[in-house]
Amino acid sequence: MDTISIIATGGTIDKIYFDAKSEYEVGPPNAIEVLRQFNLQLPYTITSLMRKDSLDLTDGDRERIAQTVAADPCRMIIITHGTDTMPETARHIIAHGGAKGKTVVLTGALLPAVFSATDAVFNIGCALGAVQKACPGVYIAMNGKIFMGGTVRKNRELGRFEES
Secondary structure, three states: OOOEEEEEEEOHHHEEEOOOOOOEEEOOOOHHHHHHHHOOOOOEEEEEEEEEOHHHOOHHHHHHHHHHHHHOOOOEEEEEOOOOOHHHHHHHHHHOOOOOOOEEEEEOOOOOOOOOOOOHHHHHHHHHHHHHHOOOEEEEEEOOEEEEOOOEEEEOOOOEEEEO
C-alpha cells in the first residue's frame, strides 16, 4: 500500500489562539490529531515544512513547497495550507513541474482545526479520498468539492472556493 505524504505549511488549519482578542500563532500541524481520530487503515507521514499564514508566504516559500513536492518519493501528497493564497501555491506547483506523475491535493480550513465547529476535519477527509482516486495533477479540496488546482479562487464574500 502506498504511503500518503502530508506536508503542513501552516495557515488557519494550524492556528492556535491565545485570547479573546484573536491573538494567535501558527502552531504544529493539527492534521496529526485530526488523523489520529480517523482510525486510518493506510500509511501516511506528516512533515511540518513551515508555520506561516498563507498571506505571509513569499515566492521563495512557494518555490520551497514545489521543490519539496518534487523531491518527495510519495506519489500521493496532501498539503495543508492557508486558504487565502492556496490557489497561488497550486498554480506555482503546476508551473514549476513539481507534481510530475504525482497526485497533489491542497486543503485547509476557514476555521482552525482546534475549534469545535471547524471545516478542517471534513476538508482533510475529502483530501484523503481525492489523493487516492484522482489522476496525477494538482487539486484543491475545499467545501466538499475537488477543484483542478489552476482553475479555482477563494470567494471571500461567500467564504467558499469556486471555479475561476
